[in-house]
Amino acid sequence: MPETGNIEELAKIVSNDIFKWFKWNTCALKDVNWKCVSEHHKNKTHPSDVVFYYDDPYSGDIIYLNTDLKSYKKGSISTASISKALSSLSISVECANISEDWQNKYLISDDGFDKVVGLLFIYNHDDEFDKDLVDIIEAIDFEKIDIPENVKLIVFDPDKIRNLVNIVNDLKGLVADNLLPRKEYTFFYPDMVMSKRHGDEWEQPASLEALTSPWLIIKHRATEEIEEGYVIYYQMLGETVEEFIYLIDAMSHYQMLLSNKPIRVRFTNASEEAANNFNKAKLEYLKMWGADDAREVQLNRIDPRRIPKVVSNYCPMEIGMRDHAE
């Protein structure tokens, strides 16, 4: 059961501090219980801490995220408590997809309504990231969480959230330095073979698929300081040259190299050698395709560097959030 007051506060902070930057919208109602319509659930109501929504870049449908916000102190979390949270979220989402009460409360319009996805947001509110949590999540027996066929759940664990917060902080820094426009940026979705981007190229949100990917591509308009170009947040370690050859090949495949726009590759979580490996990959890539001055000019427009990590300054739960574990 949701506790009073604080969840609403937390939901506001999370949506403003993080998801607004990923161009997600937040439904007005927060921390609400709504009627269960499935007899086999044995619940009278289900909770929604907060509901986010965005237009899916490939289908054009509106994706609603029924979100469960969890905050833990270091060491106060267990495999069992996360399993329980997932099971509960799973049945909530199954119900939300067909509950008139939920739909009345949250649907913007019936138009484009596709489905409700469950988001479990687990944050631990100590200064340091709790490494044990990864093991705890890995120990979950996912077979035992009986997810219905039409339900999709997304888990943002502390590691993921730390990365997202780092990205947002970096975006804020770039905007402050006028190296990125405050509003005129979009998340970049190349056309695929089996699905094409829906709608305008600009104003696309970061989809769940993009946020859970190894890299996240932003396309931005010019500012006084920088011309129109791309920012790529690379979330992997960057310990090999091969992974960057692959990344450069991906940029080429996405037609990002064609217009000679500046591309800033920013490492959120990389090892010391990442930038060095990237530069080696550039040289290798040039060698593989044979000497070509034009290609060299293109590749030299790519600037790889690590982003400053400031995550320990971000503790939304310092305002005294619930501890669900015990």
Place this chain on the structure above:
Amino acid sequence: MQNNLGPSIFIPSDKNIYDALQHKKVRHSDALKFLRNRGILVSSKLDKTELSKIISQLVFDYHDYLFLTRLLENPSRKEKITQATIKASINHENLVKACQNIHKPETSGESYKVIKKENSTVLVVTYTDIDFTKTELRQRSIKKCEIELQSNDDEITVRMPATKKGREIADKVKLSLSKIVGEELEEEVISLENFVLPEARSLFFDELIKSISGYRLENVSSVDVYHKIDNLEDSLDEENEDEDESSSYAGFIRKAALAGGGVLESAEFNQLHSSGFFICKIVWTVVDELPGGDIVELEAQFGTPSSCTDFKYLVRGVRSFNERTKTQIITKRPPSRLETNAFNNRLEKAAKLAFDKIMYKYVEPENEDN
């Protein structure tokens, strides 16, 4: 590989990924786990096509690409081996030198490595094999081609994979050797091209399977027979049917495969044999002459059956002896490197013995008549 082909790996499209995931080697649980590692949880009741659709929408990075291609790899697939004998007396040091002297093509992604062993020298070439008949993610695979050179008295035994690449590298080795010796080298391979009698060709296999030293024939489990003796290019591997050729003989069987225990003793086989068919491929098992030994399954064939050339062979598997049950276990395991080497040696010796026997039986008397 040419330099204008770009990197040895390419970023796969969503369709490539979707197709690759359909392969049976990607298990349902692999697909679920992949999604779970991304933090995406879905019902385990979704079938693999549904899961493939979800996954193919995601961004694949290099690590994901490796994960998927590794699932699709076929590590147990074994290439058949062939061998040639070079008549020359070259010492071990010069064999090593000859291998080191081979220059790899500048722009290729190949790597060459020479290993000096106690009795032999091995040249290992690592290369990218491309098979465009496979789905995108399965086209490129890293392969190793090992050329083993063994010096015995006045001849060099060259053992190589029975592939185009094996032949190509072996030719380079031969060229490098002849530069050291200072003369062109003669190469001997096992070929029954000069024996046109079906009996003679079949006898070769009959002798081969009985001549594995230290082992006795246990059973013949499969035999391929062929009925056309000419010098036309007609490879079993490529299975290219020559339409014009076969249409002139309506109701004519050119090749047939027989399987089952004790094939050679069966009435059906003997009937075929007497009507002009000869053996071109055989799979058999041998058992250790000493008690408590293993059963080993072997295979030998002529890649081009019409001319009985392109001899190649393979150690298919081993059924180990179980001390507790006092018998060999039913399921066979892949042979170890040591076993493979030992049996390749025995197979080569047996092939030479068998070849000598048919030479003696079918060539010598003719000479006497003349």
